[in-house]
Amino acid sequence: MGKLEGKVAVITGGAGGIGNGMARAMAKEGAKLAIVDLNEEAGNETLKQLQDIQPDSIFIQANLAEHEKLNNIIDEVVGQFGKLDILVNNAHASRNMSFAETTKKELDLSFDTGFYPTFYLMQAALPYLKETKGKVINFASGAGINGDANQASYAAAKEAIRAISRVSANEWGPFGINVNLISPIAKSPGMEAWAEEHPDYxxxxxxxxxxxxxxxxxxxxxxxxxxxASEDSDYMTGQTMMVDGGSIMLR
Incomplete structure (x- = not known):
């Protein structure tokens, strides 16, 4: 049996990049998956790949910036599978520009697609996570931890996500719910495109x-x-896991 046999997981931004990689890794460990993504074509293609590994997988097409509809995602997953064990808040969109040039438009994009969906999906999932003593995996970024130039809106939203992850870890620990973060550097399609455009950087x-x-x-x-997402991390909560090859070593 896999580490996640019988577990039900929701992954936002699951149709591509890191979300796709996590979905495949969890499916191979037996998880039943609901991938959520705005891109319907990519979502259906990813679903085909996942169903070859785990037939109990579904795709939910959704715009995470439509905050009033986020509860529907959790309701659909629980309606399909009867429970929820794992919530992975991975999706996030942003635009890079200098601090001086950043406007409310850029801040709204970053918070509307990253911070607020993370916040509201966690709230919607809480009753079900209490039942399963579930897991929440949120996403941080070295851009926020280091304060990378030209990433004001992205860094702000990512650090806000880290803040609510620590708060919820404290509040939800007594329910047996673990809330942790991953701060990655990964070879996603976006990273590959950037590498081709800026090989020196x-x-x-x-x-x-x-x-x-x-x-x-x-x-x-x-x-x-x-x-x-597994019981191996049952005694960890509120932590930021730097999965970045050692780029940032937290103290």
Whole structure:
């Protein structure tokens, strides 16, 4: 039996990149999956891949910026599978620009697609996570921890997600619910496109990674997500897991 046999997991942004890698890793460990994504074509393609591994997988097409509809995602998953064990808040959109140029438009995009969906989906999932003593996996970023240039809106939303993750870890610990974060560096399609456009910056980034490579979305990020979703992490909560090859070493 896999580490997640019989568990039900929701992964936002599950149709591509890190979300896809986590979905495949969890499916191979027996999890029943609901992947949520705005991109219907990519979602259906990913669903086909997942169903070859885990037939009990579904795709939910949703715009996470429509906050009033987020409860429907949790309701659909519980209606389909009867419970919820794992909530993975991975989706996030943002635009990079200098602090001085950043406007409310950029802040709204980052918070509307990243922070608020994380917040509201956690609230909607709480009653079901109490029943299963479930797991929440949220996403942080080195951009927020380090304060990377030209990423004001993204960094702000990511650090806000870290803040509510710690608050909920304190409040939800007595219910047996674990809330942790992953801060990754991974070879997603976005990263690959950036590397092609800016090879010099990419090589400079690699030199700053002690492991001298970018993480694999399934083998590196996905496996840590499996750990955080499984009983192996039962005594961990409120922690930020730096899955970045040693780029940032928290103290």
């Amino acid at each position: 990419y090589e400079a980034m690699l030199k700053k990674i002690p492991m001298r490579r970018v993480g694999d979305i399934e083998k590196d990020i996905g496996r840590v997500a499996v750990f955080l």
